[in-house]
Amino acid sequence: MSLAEAETQSRDVHDKTVPSGARPLLTVDHLTMRFGGLVAVNDVSFAAGDAEITAIIGPNGAGKTTLFNCLTGFYKPTVGRLTLDSSGRQHFLERMDDFRISQKAHVGRTFQNIRLFPAMSVLENLMVAQHNALMRASGYSVLGLLGIGGYRKAEREAVDWARYWLEQVDLVDRADDNAGDLPYGAQRRLEIARAMCSRPVLLCLDEPAAGLNPRESAELNALLLYIKEKHQIGLLLIEHDMSVVMEISDHIVVLDYGRKISDGTPAFVRGDPTVIRAYLGEEEDDEIPPEVVADLAPVLAGTKPDPSDGEGR
Amino acid sequence: MTVEASRQAGGTEGTDLVALLKEAGLAALVALGLGISIIGIRTVTIPGGLGLEYRWDWVVIAVVSVFVGRFVLALRRETRSPAKRAEREVVMNRIGATVQRVSKIAGPVLVVIAIALPWMPFSNRYIVDIATLVLMYIMLGWGLNIVVGLAGLLDLGYVAFYAVGAYSYALIAVHFDLSFWLCLPLAGLFAATFGVLLGFPVLRLRGDYLAIVTLGFGEIIRVVLLNWYEFTRGPDGISGIPRPSFFGLPFSRRVQEGEQSFHTFFGLDYSSMHRIMFLYYLILVLALITNFFTMRIRKLPVGRAWEALREDEIACRSLGINPTNTKLTAFAIGAMFGGFAGSFFATRQGFISPESFTFVESAVILAIVVLGGMGSQIGVVIAAVLLIGGTELFRELEQFRMLAFGGAMVLIMVWRPRGLLAHRDPTLRLSAGGQNAGAKGGAS
Numbered sequence: 226m227s228l229a230e231a232e233t234q235s236r237d238v239h240d241k242t243v244p245s246g247a248r249p250l251l252t253v254d255h256l257t258m259r260f261g262g263l264v265a266v267n268d269v270s271f272a273a274g275d276a277e278i279t280a281i282i283g284p285n286g287a288g289k290t291t292l293f294n295c296l297t298g299f300y301k302p303t304v305g306r307l308t309l310d311s312s313g314r315q316h317f318l319e320r321m322d323d324f325r326i327s328q329k330a331h332v333g334r335t336f337q338n339i340r341l342f343p344a345m346s347v348l349e350n351l352m353v354a355q356h357n358a359l360m361r362a363s364g365y366s367v368l369g370l371l372g373i374g375g376y377r378k379a380e381r382e383a384v385d386w387a388r389y390w391l392e393q394v395d396l397v398d399r400a401d402d403n404a405g406d407l408p409y410g411a412q413r414r415l416e417i418a419r420a421m422c423s424r425p426v427l428l429c430l431d432e433p434a435a436g437l438n439p440r441e442s443a444e445l446n447a448l449l450l451y452i453k454e455k456h457q458i459g460l461l462l463i464e465h466d467m468s469v470v471m472e473i474s475d476h477i478v479v480l481d482y483g484r485k486i487s488d489g490t491p492a493f494v495r496g497d498p499t500v501i502r503a504y505l506g507e508e509e510d511d512e513i514p515p516e517v518v519a520d521l522a523p524v525l526a527g528t529k530p531d532p533s534d535g536e537g538r
Numbered sequence: 539m540t541v542e543a544s545r546q547a548g549g550t551e552g553t554d555l556v557a558l559l560k561e562a563g564l565a566a567l568v569a570l571g572l573g574i575s576i577i578g579i580r581t582v583t584i585p586g587g588l589g590l591e592y593r594w595d596w597v598v599i600a601v602v603s604v605f606v607g608r609f610v611l612a613l614r615r616e617t618r619s620p621a622k623r624a625e626r627e628v629v630m631n632r633i634g635a636t637v638q639r640v641s642k643i644a645g646p647v648l649v650v651i652a653i654a655l656p657w658m659p660f661s662n663r664y665i666v667d668i669a670t671l672v673l674m675y676i677m678l679g680w681g682l683n684i685v686v687g688l689a690g691l692l693d694l695g696y697v698a699f700y701a702v703g704a705y706s707y708a709l710i711a712v713h714f715d716l717s718f719w720l721c722l723p724l725a726g727l728f729a730a731t732f733g734v735l736l737g738f739p740v741l742r743l744r745g746d747y748l749a750i751v752t753l754g755f756g757e758i759i760r761v762v763l764l765n766w767y768e769f770t771r772g773p774d775g776i777s778g779i780p781r782p783s784f785f786g787l788p789f790s791r792r793v794q795e796g797e798q799s800f801h802t803f804f805g806l807d808y809s810s811m812h813r814i815m816f817l818y819y820l821i822l823v824l825a826l827i828t829n830f831f832t833m834r835i836r837k838l839p840v841g842r843a844w845e846a847l848r849e850d851e852i853a854c855r856s857l858g859i860n861p862t863n864t865k866l867t868a869f870a871i872g873a874m875f876g877g878f879a880g881s882f883f884a885t886r887q888g889f890i891s892p893e894s895f896t897f898v899e900s901a902v903i904l905a906i907v908v909l910g911g912m913g914s915q916i917g918v919v920i921a922a923v924l925l926i927g928g929t930e931l932f933r934e935l936e937q938f939r940m941l942a943f944g945g946a947m948v949l950i951m952v953w954r955p956r957g958l959l960a961h962r963d964p965t966l967r968l969s970a971g972g973q974n975a976g977a978k979g980g981a982s
Contacts, residue, residue: 297856327858334856342849345842346964352839353846354857359839366840366867370831376838380966388968400968423857 244476244490247274249310250459251296251427256305258291265291266302267483273427273476275311276457278449280470282494283480284503289463290337292480293431296461297334298323311426328357333425335416337432337463343405347396347415350404351387354422359383390418393448410441414448421452427459428452434466442466446473471495479503558616562609569604573597630954635961637916645916652822656815663814670818670886672926674879677825679906679918680832681875686904687913688832688841689868690848691741692749695756696903698736699729699873701763701895703880708776708890709769718782722881729877730870732759737869741862744851756900763892775891781813782820782885789813817886824882828875829915835871837965844868845913902926909950911957920958 243249249272258266266288273279281289294300296307298321307318309330316330326332342350352359360366362379391397394414399407404415413433420428433449434442450473453460464470470477470491477494479487481503487494494500578597581588652673656666678700685693706728707721716724740751763770770776781789787800789812800812835841843864846854851861884890906925910917925943932942950958 323855324858324860327856336853340850340853342846342853344849344962345845348966348968349842349964352966353842356839356843356857356859363838366835366838370834370838384966384968397968401964419857
């Protein structure tokens with residue numbers, strides 16, 4: 226298999242190509258984020274392809290969420306360039322305010338600890354996500370207050386768009402309930418639906434499978450694949466659940482102590498000794514015997530055994 | 539501190555009488571400590587200066603009532619199951635939801651009652667006056683409700699905008715001789731400008747910090763009004779503020795040569811009630827405009843963004859909502875209605891001075907909003923009637939009026955910490971097709 230052979234070649238740490246050869250949607254160049262003396266993200270470069278799922282994995286404290294916060298403007302990176310290249314326009318995310326990143330560059334995100342508007346109804350949550358389009362339609366509230374202009378039509382369309390996403394995440398029945406009253410798994414799905422309602426070109430998901438049971442986790446995989454295929458947007462995913470990561474991602478970036486240690490297709494990363502070392506700790510012996518790697522591969526890959534394990538090494 | 543300590547003492551076993559007595563004793567001790575100086579000793583004027591009057595019997599009454607009250611309270615707490623508490627909460631929430639539903643019908647009914655009030659057989663000058671006062675506070679409450687209830691920005695200096703509105707009306711009307719109807723929007727505009735000016739630097743603060751800064755701003759406005767003598771005539775206040783006219787017809791007894799007043803134009807006998815009733819209807823209309831505006835803007839994207847900001851600002855940022863602009867609009871619109879109410883206040887009184895714009899006013903308006911249930915329009919009405927009308931009713935209690943006021947507040951905070959009617963209806967629904975037609979205004 227030529228693909229498997231290509232994957233075994235080690236990639237440079239600053240390699241910014243997308244392994245599948247897809248057009249890069251997001252390019253991260255030499256991103257560094259320091260908090261005082263602590264370097265949370267250290268000179269990380271990678272690219273995420275358009276209409277692909279890119280997963281960022283790594284042990285706790287590897288700097289994954291910091292990277293996300295830099296991307297979505299919640300932190301201003303110390304060094305580095307973040308370029309979003311969508312439909313021929315380049316946006317330099319490191320220069321933009323957090324709300325402008327969503328408004329202008331159309332980057333949507335979810336949060337590790339769910340951030341919904343708990344006292345508002347599910348439908349209202351999705352309407353808030355369409356705020357900017359609706360604001361324009363309501364003439365920045367002036368026309369809407371007077372009841373002239375096309376606000377009613379725009380609102381109907383917004384409700385239809387929200388209904389479409391409610392159907393995708395299976396929450397139509399609960400549309401008029403308060404978001405805070407939903408069970409945990411439903412809240413996670415609603416957060417994804419809310420981010421999608423803002424019509425992003427890049428969706429950043431911070432541990433979407435955290436706290437989900439296996440059935441919900443499988444549904445999530447299906448949802449993310451559906452989003453990728455149907456809506457042709459890029460997804461960036463932080464995840465600990467390897468069954469999610471290995472099954473759906475097209476490209477995996479591994480961080481450890483703020484540095485990128487591996488980058489490639491799932492099959493490549495799964496067999497990369499540096500990754501295994503990062504997850505299982507340093508051995509006395511620098512070289513891990515191939516048999517051990519082969520034994521550990523299913524662990525990294527989640528519970529599901531994969532026939533390509535042997536070749537991937 | 540003592541309450542905490544006593545709770546620990548009493549909380550462990552079922553009904554430990556000794557612990558309960560100890561708890562009540564501690565509370566009584568606190569009451570004694572406070573009572574000696576506050577109740578027990580009173581200054582009185584005696585010939586040749588101030589003297590002290592001792593009222594130890596009152597202290598004893600206070601201490602005994604605190605002891606008994608605390609004991610009964612603790613006993614109830616011990617014997618009552620938490621399940622029952624939760625049950626009561628559910629019942630109260632259902633009442634809140636019911637009132638909200640009923641208010642759709644009751645709103646117009648209330649408006650009709652309000653319109654008919656001056657014509658009722660029992661109504662007199664006093665009643666219409668109080669109703670005007672209550673409506674003023676309802677309007678202020680609705681204005682502040684936009685800032686506190688919807689946008690979740692705790693504003694302790696709302697009275698500043700009220701003052702700006704009152705002074706801008708008074709100064710413009712006195713110096714430039716413009717009519718009330720021209721000054722009213724100007725006063726609102728000035729107040730809104732002040733809202734933006736204040737909001738710009740402070741809206742990055744949140745919660746308690748914002749509250750303190752707005753409190754300071756309220757005081758600054760008052761102190762400036764008090765000390766800028768050349769402009770505001772300081773503590774002397776501004777007098778001779780023109781009264782509103784009925785489309786150019788003044789409500790005066792004496793009519794100048796060649797002009798007409800309200801009663802001559804309509805061929806009525808002069809009555810001072812005409813003006814009172816006109817003012818009453820004026821504030822009724824202003825308050826209804828405020829309500830209509832709020833109900834409508836709540837269903838617009840900006841209204842939903844306010845509520846979303848109250849819920850989670852970080853999530854709002856991630857959805858592309860500009861938090862500063864959104865908060866500023868809430869601040870400016872709330873300030874604008876404060877300004878309208880202020881100019882009404884100025885024209886009603888005919889005289890304003892910084893005395894009228896103390897922190898207590900802000901506190902009362904905020905109490906109306908919080909007691910009514912944040913964000914609830916009908917709750918504001920109920921709270922304003924209770925608070926303003928209630929204090930007027932209890933006028934006979936004299937010095938105990940504020941005590942009753944405070945007691946009522948404590949009771950409500952114990953039973954309904956989220957306000958009387960803390961129930962929120964979604965601004966639009968997916969089900970029941972017709973209801974999701976968004977921008978629908980409603981009365982009251």
